[in-house]
Amino acid sequence: MSRLQSIQAPSAIVMIRPHGFTPNPETAADNAFQTRAAKEAAQAIAQSAYREVTSAAERLEAEGVRVHLFEDRGERDTPDSVFPNNWFSTHPGGHVALFPMYCENRRRERRPEIIETLKADYRVQEVIDYSGLEHDGLFLEGTGAMVFDHVARVAYVARSNRADPVALERFSTHFNFEPVAFDTCDAAGQPVYHTNVLMCVATEFAMVGFDLIPDRRRADEVRARLEESGREVIALSAAQITDFAGNAIELSGRDGRMLALSRRAHDSLTTQQKAVIERSARLVPLAVPTVEMAGGSVRCMIAGVHLAPRQRNAVRLH
Template sequence: MTVQAPSNVVMIRPNRFHPNPETAADNRFQSLPTLGADEVAANAWSEFDTAVQRLRDEGVGVHVFQDERDDTPDAVFPNNWFSTHPGGHVAIYPMFVPSRRRERREDVIEMLKREYRVQVVTDYSGLEQDGLALEGTGAMVIDHIGRIAYVARSHRADPILLERFCTNFGYEPMVFDAIDEGGAPVYHTNVIMAIGTHFAMVSLDMIENNDRRADIAARLAEPGRDVIDLTHAQIAQFAGNAIELSTPTGLMTAISSRALAALDKGQIAMIERSTRIVPLDIPTIEAAGGSVRCMIAGLHLAKRNFTIEKAAK
């Protein structure tokens, strides 16, 4: 496992999946379903199960939890309510809309404590009562190598809470304004940026300030990464919503089939210099406004070695 690319992840199997009307106001990536509710939910289950099996076939450790509620349509996107960090640190986040606050679950955190070396759990979720939100690794795209949290300004990423998180976890905040072709602010940073060990993908054209744009490109490239500049059209196909993972046979990049089809040959070649690309077919789930990265909560934690620990006792 590299610092940037986890080898184990958490994924939540949806129950009554459907695009969430509470989040549609600022999520331009959502689309209305053309099928009935039961068919939409069934298609999402099938896409999810196939994606999990594909990741496991590649050697990724996937912890699957079943959502059992009827009022959590976005439960399939757990990366927004918790994140994990090297050194045994876990963060739990406040969410912007009420339905998403119901996605947090204690059994996931207890599993992390049981199977990984968790030292500290920092829970910011109580700040929802003060109207603050910081939606995890959707609002923040974290460079674990450079210790930078890249954040597009939005009401899903409160600046006060961001500063508190970065102070507590030891990251430098890199905040910027990002807008789509219609002039609307980007709702989550991880739809326009993905950071791997040896490459990063970002839509530089969506970053408004020229100086900030240059700063971000330079900082992403600092560790020796290739910086792949994505177009507005590619972002609309979720090309920025990918995640690099570690496997027993090397690094891989998980990305949706739709997103991969939007990349050109040169961009694909740059990614494949250091990772193999694994496409996941999730068109129904993408209708809710998130893609592969949103579905995967990476575990940047050391696993417990139960054999050694039992022998020591």
Template sequence: MTSLQAPSAVVMIRPHHFRSNPETKDDNAFQTQENTSAETTSAQALAEFDGAVETLRGAGVTVHVFDDTTINTPDSVFPNNWFSTHAGGHVAVYPMFADNRRKERRWDVIELLKRDYRVQDVIDYSGLEQDGLSLEGTGAMVLDHIGRIAYTVKSNRADPILLERFCTHFNFEPMVFEAKDEAGRDVYHTNVLMGIGTEYALICLDMIVDPARRSEVAARLEETGRSVIDLTQDQIANFAGNALELTGKKRILALSAKALDALRPDQIAEIERSAEPLPLTIPTIETAGGSVRCMLAGIHLSPRERISA
């Protein structure tokens, strides 16, 4: 049941001052305006976060929670953008596009990984922010850990030079494509467009601009033995692509309640052939333009054996 694609542990950041980030709204079409006070929005997000953690832990997933009490990191609930972990003991730390998102990096998270898991090296790309480069982790890239492919939408959040460097360091093949929504707006992060499980892939092929590239992406996903669950743009708008497969008591697909409601019965049935959908109710958090996958930084590292006294 264990899978290279579906980690059994995650890092989550508990937000005490959540709000939709004003520095990212210009290129994140998924952001919406809250109609409540800042205090109410923050309290609602905190309650949604705690409910999500409880649900994940109840399903057997190990969740490492870190509190963020600062007021200048509105997107801190989405840690998958600033670091990623990889089998063999490798960790990457990424440069971020928005100034206030750069404040989300915290080395106590990396220290926990070193303490509880086998970490061989940490490759820190964040200094490249000074050169105007960004590569926003597993938001910018959707990684096929089995087929070793980094699916990446062209955007200001995914510098092509840095993508090549990451792929060289971490042994992935970059597969880059242009994607737009129905209004012609660029997709800002690949992980709102697609998610890859062990035996299936969720993706809106219609949003890939070039028909030839669209066919190539679908073919690559099928080559790895996965069924391709083709999502509609409306389903993407409801975050149906922003999901992460995890290993708990059984293999699960963590996604938002809104995302699950948007899926058709036949699509759910295809997922259920290998994973059980696990809906998390996070409507306030989704106003920031990200959903469940963005909240989960998967840990693809081997746990350290505890030596008993």
């Protein structure tokens, strides 16, 4: 197994520990992965999600990942705050993007103090704020809507309410990504709400739910593009996508690269698929069944930090 870090696998991440987690009623309309929660169970669900995020952050820190863990105490009615990857992304060279969110109550998740913390700890050259596009009905939900190949500069995008082509083109131009967009269809005939539910791009492999891309020619083109980048492509079944097998993220830790994914996702993978992954990354399963009720899993819970850290002993000039 390779122990090298890569531009694809960040060694630092942002996570949000929620105090008032609940599956978001505003996102249920187009998120087929979401589970409705009984009102009487709300407190137990919130406490369970809090524990799951705490345990996941502790496990990743133990693996040598730098975890910036922020608290959401629930004052702003942000039931999906556990998924920060949708409202901001970071990029090599010191670039940060803030994104327009489809659901109104998710727009309250944006927190300037998180960006200020990143500026203090890392070299941030510019922050480009696309959130004003919400007023024009244009949405692009970060690394939920886009799955990046940071090496080949490709943004893979499943078309949906949360990935507007105008916003995508604007972002891609600013950040020098080539957008590769495709249509998807779930068992109910609806588009998959976020690309990162059905697709994961790591350094040496990629996992894709090709069964959810109805245009076979387009699916073959996506596969070919990934193979051209030198990656081994793992096809995930529709059932594995339902188990969040595509919602994983490669990270760099103390002992090299790892694939963080949920226990449910891990258990859905075949022995052969695990063997392909483990040639270049260790599997690190995290138990997050309560968080998964909201329709997202481990990838959604993690915003990767692709920024250069500041040197703590640097002399400041005044």
